[in-house]
Amino acid sequence: DGGITQSPKYLFRKEGQNVTLSCEQNLNHDAMYWYRQDPGQGLRLIYYSQIVNDFQKGDIAEGYSVSREKKESFPLTVTSAQKNPTAFYLCASTRGRNYEQYFGPGTRLTVT
Amino acid sequence: AQTVTQSQPEMSVQEAETVTLSCTYDTSENNYYLFWYKQPPSRQMILVIRQEAYKQQNATENRFSVNFQKAAKSFSLKISDSQLGDTAMYFCAFIFLPSTGNQFYFGTGTSLTVIP
Numbered sequence: 001d002g003g004i005t006q007s008p009k010y011l012f013r014k015e016g017q018n019v020t021l022s023c024e025q026n027l028n029h030d031a032m033y034w035y036r037q038d039p040g041q042g043l044r045l046i047y048y049s050q051i052v053n054d055f056q057k058g059d060i061a062e063g064y065s066v067s068r069e070k071k072e073s074f075p076l077t078v079t080s081a082q083k084n085p086t087a088f089y090l091c092a093s094t095r096g097r098n099y100e101q102y103f104g105p106g107t108r109l110t111v112t
Numbered sequence: 113a114q115t116v117t118q119s120q121p122e123m124s125v126q127e128a129e130t131v132t133l134s135c136t137y138d139t140s141e142n143n144y145y146l147f148w149y150k151q152p153p154s155r156q157m158i159l160v161i162r163q164e165a166y167k168q169q170n171a172t173e174n175r176f177s178v179n180f181q182k183a184a185k186s187f188s189l190k191i192s193d194s195q196l197g198d199t200a201m202y203f204c205a206f207i208f209l210p211s212t213g214n215q216f217y218f219g220t221g222t223s224l225t226v227i228p
Contacts, residue, residue: 056215100159
């Protein structure tokens with residue numbers, strides 16, 4: 001079955017540690033996205049990538065980093081510079097020119 | 113700047129009734145796509161319906177339909193014959209082309225509860 005996988009579903013880290021969230025897709029989509037979701041704020045774009053080895057900052061990129069070495073993979077690193085990292089993180093990819101976004105199941109990150 | 117507004121944080125509807133969720137936006141672009149996404153308690157985002165701005169005909173998908181008013185910059189979602197499984201957060205979203213590349217803009221969501 002084609003789809004987007006995110007792992008793990010729940011992640012716990014101590015403050016000051018970097019942590020990497022995984023996102024893999026086997027849909028052969030070119031564009032991939034990372035969003036952060038907080039209560040009452042909808043989805044906010046962190047980074048997106050339209051093609052391998054290229055990515056752009058979204059509205060809240062500070063404290064985050066990404067890489068896009070393979071078409072299928074778009075990992076997100078939450079660095080210690082991110083002041084409020086506890087949130088629900090969603091990865092998505094886009095199908096062709098109808099721009100329909102497909103989402104992964106999300107990762108709930110808790111930093112204490 | 114592109115903005116998306118969902119002015120109804122919470123709504124409820126009786127099972128089998130019809131409900132309309134509103135969404136407005138502001139853009140100077142002429143070419144864009146509009147979407148409604150559903151996020152049930154599982155938090156999996158699911159595409160409900162899609163509308164191209166250049167199409168005058170409103171999109172429909174089974175019990176879901178939109179009322180797209182381009183001049184008014186309004187994009188509402190109508191759910192007919194509401195079912196308990198429709199209980200979820202609903203987000204409207206846009207992609208404006210070509211100025212924003214492939215960036216999507218989401219509203220803050222409307223929490224819909226279907227009452228049995």
